Amino acid sequence: MFREVRKRASKVGQPPGTATFTGLKKSFVPRMTMVTYSEQQYHVATGTTLEECTSGKISNGLTWINIQGLQNVGLIQQLAALYKIHPLTIEDILNVQQRPKVEEFENYEFITLKIFLWQPKKLRFAAEQLSILLGKDFVISFQESDTPIFKNINERLCSESTQRLRQQGSDYLAYRLIDTVVDYYFLVLEGLGNQIDKIEEKIISDPAPQNTRTIYRLKRQMLFLRKSIWPMREVISHLLQGEEKLISAFTRLYMRDLYDHVVQAIDTIETFRDMLSNLLDVYLSSLTNRMNEVMKTLTIIATIFIPMTFLASLYGMNFKYMPELSWHYGYYIVLGIMLALAVGMLIYFWRKKWI
Amino acid sequence: MFREVRKRASKVGQPPGTATFTGLKKSFVPRMTMVTYSEQQYHVATGTTLEECTSGKISNGLTWINIQGLQNVGLIQQLAALYKIHPLTIEDILNVQQRPKVEEFENYEFITLKIFLWQPKKLRFAAEQLSILLGKDFVISFQESDTPIFKNINERLCSESTQRLRQQGSDYLAYRLIDTVVDYYFLVLEGLGNQIDKIEEKIISDPAPQNTRTIYRLKRQMLFLRKSIWPMREVISHLLQGEEKLISAFTRLYMRDLYDHVVQAIDTIETFRDMLSNLLDVYLSSLTNRMNEVMKTLTIIATIFIPMTFLASLYGMNFKYMPELSWHYGYYIVLGIMLALAVGMLIYFWRKKWI
Amino acid sequence: MFREVRKRASKVGQPPGTATFTGLKKSFVPRMTMVTYSEQQYHVATGTTLEECTSGKISNGLTWINIQGLQNVGLIQQLAALYKIHPLTIEDILNVQQRPKVEEFENYEFITLKIFLWQPKKLRFAAEQLSILLGKDFVISFQESDTPIFKNINERLCSESTQRLRQQGSDYLAYRLIDTVVDYYFLVLEGLGNQIDKIEEKIISDPAPQNTRTIYRLKRQMLFLRKSIWPMREVISHLLQGEEKLISAFTRLYMRDLYDHVVQAIDTIETFRDMLSNLLDVYLSSLTNRMNEVMKTLTIIATIFIPMTFLASLYGMNFKYMPELSWHYGYYIVLGIMLALAVGMLIYFWRKKWI
Amino acid sequence: MFREVRKRASKVGQPPGTATFTGLKKSFVPRMTMVTYSEQQYHVATGTTLEECTSGKISNGLTWINIQGLQNVGLIQQLAALYKIHPLTIEDILNVQQRPKVEEFENYEFITLKIFLWQPKKLRFAAEQLSILLGKDFVISFQESDTPIFKNINERLCSESTQRLRQQGSDYLAYRLIDTVVDYYFLVLEGLGNQIDKIEEKIISDPAPQNTRTIYRLKRQMLFLRKSIWPMREVISHLLQGEEKLISAFTRLYMRDLYDHVVQAIDTIETFRDMLSNLLDVYLSSLTNRMNEVMKTLTIIATIFIPMTFLASLYGMNFKYMPELSWHYGYYIVLGIMLALAVGMLIYFWRKKWI
């Protein structure tokens, strides 16, 4: 969970703008997909080097380059040279522990955010970083891993020539990328919501010690989500409020909608957090309740039998001179006293509503 | 409770602006009511298709279309074409998991909010979505279900020709719709307030384990209400601060009043939340108190009788040579010691204020 | 406590601006006091109808009408007609569950706030609503009950011809009315503060279960006060920041002072809230402490005597062949072992600082 | 602690601007010190009446009047007449329950704040009010008591003719007065910090019930400090942001420094509050821990001996026909079973890590 801090820490002493990949080494080979398109044309090329992709590209149109995997620092620096990307941007792209943010540079907007993917089997989410460079006629997206979350968009770009996606500018494409990422947030929230529902049911019906740990784990995940989704609000609001340069009025309407989605995600996270806190309260009070019940059982049994046992022990003493022992009804009298004691206690407990 | 998240999640991968109804399938047939009126005239038509309703309408006047049930996507798209409604608006209307919001479009304001209806038998509230399109000479309202909450308004429109409602523009009609919705909030708050009153009384007089669960359920409902009513403040304040285009000075005064009502609802929700938290504290402290009492009872009985029982057991031993056993007053001496022990303990407890 | 919500709820379905009194029916007859005065003149008339009061009034001067009791809706509507009061204002005056607010209308400012009166015998406060209409040459105040809290001001108006009150405009009179109301807040805070002092002393010296309930009740009252006094800050700040139209520079200095008083009241409420929370913590920890002590007593007695009792029981067995029983010093050896056990335990507990 | 509320309450019904001293009656005679000085000249006079002080004053220079004790209302009203002080200011000076604030009047700024003096023997602080009137060529300071906290400043004014204090205007003198007061805050914070250090050490090493009460008392003092020091930030920031009229650019640099000191004091208070809350948590968890240990001891002893005692009692029964009793090795078999039970229990507890 503290990957960020650790990696950042490992860079102490390096000058700013140094291009070092700070993610975990992945086993796959970084891939690059280059799509060039205009309203009429569409061309796609996939490869591991820049040269493989640039051949056959459409000359006048929009370019979308999607990098999957950041290990190939050389490739990224080639792109940097081609599109005049600031060294700080390259550093931020490679440093996968960024806080979501948007930064304006001379010829592009740099947007970085987190992709969350729900892993239904592990009951938790995986996180990876996505950086987007939005230029006048290009969009470059850098994914940390090779999950094909933008497959849909590529397919739509390819087939639907009459659609908005081909007609609109690079800003609309960038919007669609972010929108896809935000849609995935709701899958994660659904997964977590289901877990909260389950734990809620358990705690209400049969609270067990491991529930605390589940709540703790969920809270921890919530902290992490929160940290990454809250800044998204600023990011999108910044894109919305920016000058008209890059975001068109058309896209702006869609961005506004996206903003609402992010706010809804944040609302849901906050509600989840509140629910988890409330559940912990319910759990703790049920613990205390249970202990109350346990103690009550002990107290009732003990306070009924202890005096009786004392009486029995008393007449178990071996003193030579104990007149009661030789009484004919001594035994029955003692039994009667014991019965009276027990009944008295039971009445006392019943009055106190303990039984 | 997490309908929102789930439904939103089910839309991952769809392009924005896709018209899909995300609510639960309802068994009734969606209905449409079209009211056209001016200060002098009034005409109403109800049906399930657009054609049934448009015949006989007044040509120059205001139009209020109320849709009850959103399953008939076709009908809604016909309306969209007629009134030039943006695809994003249609998507938002059909996606019944919206956060309350207001959005300006070229020829209308799009307002979406939640209707809460108190169900006295189930002791909880039902929620449904209401979307309002406020145009210059039309108001279109989309209800998720067929509850007749706007019946009153229609009746007033019909009968009271001399009243404000017929004289004022579409903005006043929209205000009246929202005002009705906000009035219903107070019914829900009344219902919840009554439940809080009851649980308060119980906790003060006789706290029981199920109280925690009731408090939890109430808190959960509060969370949900809160999430939907807080944004209403922004919505109305946005309508108030907007340019003069759609909201007249006359209606503005009423809107300001409505704003106060929403703030009062929010205040009440926050007070309820605080009260529930305080009640939980009272409950928990009463639990601990009770355990204290139980433990005290056990301790008093046990500490009085355990030493006495020991003494009795001691003289119940079968050693051949135990001189005390043959003392003539041995038994009475032991009884005396026991009594002294018991009285001593009682004095000790009495001094400690345990009895 | 939830009067507000309930009454508001009872109005669902009524058009806005309907004049309905939502308070409790009071047994007294609503009274009206009309004071007309200028620097030189002063005239007062009291009655139950408008006609009784208007005769004999001074023609050119300021008018202060004080209504005590809102049951007579007819009277209030007469006034409304006379002073051109907006229907929404009338509705708000009669609906005694308002949140404190100030609203500008064409010819007056509408101020509504709460009066709190400390009831020393019941150890709680009574609340009633006060609405003030501040016009250029009139002030109309609507009290919910007939408590004579403005008696002082009337007397001063009558006697002190050389004083500020007669020289200044209607704004200064309105200021004096609000100032009086705010002064009463401090009486309520004093009453509550005394109760907190008492409960604090009790909890520190001898905590008892009912303390939680007292704290709960005080917290509840605090919630209510808070809800009504926080908005007062906005109200007065709004009056201060408004245009120069109604509030003169002279009165403004006094208003600023009043603002400070309200802030001080709010500060005190927040301090009280914090103290009550802290007190609850002290109480809960003293509860746990107490239980600790109870348990310790039980544990010490039980762990000392249980092993000894076992030993005694052991030699109380009736086996035929138990060699120890016939030893000459068997009894003394066992007594010795018991003593050693007891002393060992005592040392153990003493080391653990339990005794 | 609630002096404020009480005194304010006692003024209900008085018109605003009434000059009443609301502090406790002090036994000393109010004193007045008048210093007049310019860069070259310096004159000081001390007395109990205005006449005693004004004789011999320097004609063209700055005047600093320091009043110690507010009981002599007449003296203060003489000053008010001399310097044209607004009645509200006089009321605020005499009402020693002010919230720190700064108010602009026509010919002066009115600043009121709290002096806190640490009393090392009582381990708490004393509070008194200080009001400062800052005019173009005069500074008047009103202390509630006669503590000589400004002695230093007077000495410096007297001796150091080459120093800033004599060269600068009245604004710099006022700054020095406030700076002295803020410096004293740090003495109080040091005193409280030492106490927190001590209680921390105690709670970590050997938590005792009275710790809660100490924490409570410290929290209470913190609440009071907080209430008085937070507004200081606004006060100084207001002085900094005001127009250039009274505060020169030279003094402004010093004021900015003072602002930082106040923020640091606030930071420290907030840190102390957090620490006290954390300490309470530590204390409560150590309480629960302790109870755990107590219970564990009881449970281990009881669960080991209770079954053994039962067995012993079993063979202590006096039935005529109990075959085991006459077995030759019966006693040893029972002893063996008991031993096995005890060892089994011990293993069980050891596995559970209870021992």
Add this chain to the structure above:
Amino acid sequence: MFREVRKRASKVGQPPGTATFTGLKKSFVPRMTMVTYSEQQYHVATGTTLEECTSGKISNGLTWINIQGLQNVGLIQQLAALYKIHPLTIEDILNVQQRPKVEEFENYEFITLKIFLWQPKKLRFAAEQLSILLGKDFVISFQESDTPIFKNINERLCSESTQRLRQQGSDYLAYRLIDTVVDYYFLVLEGLGNQIDKIEEKIISDPAPQNTRTIYRLKRQMLFLRKSIWPMREVISHLLQGEEKLISAFTRLYMRDLYDHVVQAIDTIETFRDMLSNLLDVYLSSLTNRMNEVMKTLTIIATIFIPMTFLASLYGMNFKYMPELSWHYGYYIVLGIMLALAVGMLIYFWRKKWI
């Protein structure tokens, strides 16, 4: 931890601008490093007096003076005279208990912040103060101790003549100094994060009393970090928003990046705080859980054996006339009853899910 408060307290009564070193006396001799450089030239000199360093400096270029150790007040005052430093700045540099801040003076910006160094062996961090004076052609940095954290920067200045550092102005150098300090924060956060990870693991697997104290110590350190890093945000945002005078557009991009780092550090601190609070909750609930288990064990054993022991004691009584004792199967009947009791209890506990 309260060094600040104490040292500040010791200065009460001194006039502002007094140059007194408030840190702990260090054993090393303060050192001064003077670097003068331009794009082509570089000269460095180290010594303990100003004269040692100024000889041989480059005439037209940038000057960076780094002071390590603040004990030599004379040296610092020499510098003050040379660079026209305001007395308040000197006071703030020497008073090592500053809150991070930035202040504009006529010819320089004064920046003060905290350096945190992680001490892996002690598992905590050391704090020292760093003050930076940023002038048009000079940067003077004052370190409290002699840790060589700026060694890297000096080396880079020396060797890499073609690099940004030599080409850019004094603003970029200052940025690099602050950037280095902020990088060290991440080392501290990594160290604390590791500790949180460890304590988390312990609490989940095997909670022990000392965990609370560890959490408390971590929380305390967090409080201290928080207090010093939060203001850093303001500091850098102030530098970013200032006029163009000192910070060039080039450096501004880097500053923006630095701002993000600080925000990330703050986010991490807040997350850590939340995690520690959650861990405390987990720990407390596990404590209660444990006690529940302990109590359950006791209750089960006690309630099973206490009634059986009573029965056994009953037939251990020595009454002469107890008919059951002479029954032939009396012993077996009693054994049967005991068995039935025990089994009944076990079923009861099993149903209650206690076993």
